[in-house]
Amino acid sequence: MMPDRLRSLRFALRGLHYLLRSERSSKWHLAATATAVIFGLLFRLSLDQWRWILLAIALIWAGEAFNTAFERLGDAVTLEQHPDVGRAKDVAAAAVLICVLAALLIGISIFVPAIIRWGSR
Numbered sequence: 001m002m003p004d005r006l007r008s009l010r011f012a013l014r015g016l017h018y019l020l021r022s023e024r025s026s027k028w029h030l031a032a033t034a035t036a037v038i039f040g041l042l043f044r045l046s047l048d049q050w051r052w053i054l055l056a057i058a059l060i061w062a063g064e065a066f067n068t069a070f071e072r073l074g075d076a077v078t079l080e081q082h083p084d085v086g087r088a089k090d091v092a093a094a095a096v097l098i099c100v101l102a103a104l105l106i107g108i109s110i111f112v113p114a115i116i117r118w119g120s121r
Contacts, residue, residue, distance in 0.1 A: 015065070023068055025096075033057050036107060043114040052110060056103035063099035067092040 020026050036053055045053065070092035074085040 019065055019068055023064065026064060029060050029064055032060070032103075039111055039114075043111070043118060045110065045114070049110050052106050056106040059099045060096075060103050063096040067096045 020030070036057060040050060040053055071089055074089050077085060
């Protein structure tokens with residue numbers, strides 16, 4: 001049973017590697033992730049705040065992974081313009097946008113007060 005789990009992990013890591021290597025937006029997500037972690041450490045976020053930040057980071061990465069999977073599946077079905085494939089890709093991209101906006105609101109709700117507190121020292 002363990003070799004199956006290791007193989008599944010290997011597939012997942014291969015997918016993550018592909019996501020990081022192939023998607024331009026993943027570079028932005030990686031930069032945003034690093035920035036959030038650095039600011040979180042700088043502002044000494046509470047455990048509850050870290051939970052929200054980690055949830056926001058996971059939300060964005062999962063959204064981007066699903067979007068990439070939908071795009072690749074759509075391309076595997078047909079490289080020609082097909083309205084339904086195009087709509088599916090657009091909806092998947094909208095899902096990423098929703099995730100990013102939610103993460104942005106979470107970040108603002110945590111970091112703006114932290115910046116204000118830091119500036120009023």
